Amino acid sequence: MKVTRELISAEKIQDKIQELADLINKDYQNDEVIILGILKGSFITLSDLAKNLKVDVTFEFMSISSYEGSESTGQVKIEKDLDIDITGKNILVVEDIFDTGLTLSSLLEVLKSRNPKSVEILCTFIKEDKQQIPIDIKYKGFTIGPEFVVGYGLDYNGKYRELPYLGVLS
Numbered sequence: 001m002k003v004t005r006e007l008i009s010a011e012k013i014q015d016k017i018q019e020l021a022d023l024i025n026k027d028y029q030n031d032e033v034i035i036l037g038i039l040k041g042s043f044i045t046l047s048d049l050a051k052n053l054k055v056d057v058t059f060e061f062m063s064i065s066s067y068e069g070s071e072s073t074g075q076v077k078i079e080k081d082l083d084i085d086i087t088g089k090n091i092l093v094v095e096d097i098f099d100t101g102l103t104l105s106s107l108l109e110v111l112k113s114r115n116p117k118s119v120e121i122l123c124t125f126i127k128e129d130k131q132q133i134p135i136d137i138k139y140k141g142f143t144i145g146p147e148f149v150v151g152y153g154l155d156y157n158g159k160y161r162e163l164p165y166l167g168v169l170s
């Protein structure tokens with residue numbers, strides 16, 4: 001397996017993250033927000049987003065696994081849970097990619113059971129035309145095709161996360 005094609009350039013991704021940060025700055029200008037990064041894939045989005053935020057924000061992390069290699073295992077496991085109480089708080093979940101929606105729908109159930117004030121989602125990449133659990137994603141990055149992609153935080157067996165662009169692996 002090799003990265004054979006650049007799908008979205010580093011520059012385009014940076015522009016999009018800036019756009020999303022502007023929206024977040026507007027939406028949370030009068031309120032505190034906890035940005036909940038889903039490890040590991042969201043770490044580059046989080047870092048780029050953080051540098052453009054001008055709101056009252058804190059950062060927390062959860063780690064969830066659902067994939068092995070390039071196939072979904074169909075099971076979601078919380079590897080690292082939150083260590084704070086989110087009751088009455090605004091949560092903005094930052095996830096790398098939306099594929100079947102299994103990961104986010106399971107995560108949303110867990111988070112909502114903890115009585116936050118609000119839960120919104122930012123997803124950097126969204127795969128279209130897949131069998132998906134419908135979820136309302138307020139902050140959408142790029143809509144992409146069904147190919148398996150790497151880079152900008154996304155891996156293949158731990159590799160390629162560091163690429164500043166989104167690439168196709170084949």
Ligand code: 5GP
Nearest residue numbers: 097098099100101102103147148149154155
């Ligand atoms: P879902 O639960 O929506 O099917 O999948 C979401 C998770 O699957 C993502 O957080 C990511 O870890 C992984 N994933 C889905 N599609 C891709 C892909 O094209 N490339 C990589 N590297 N991971 C993916």
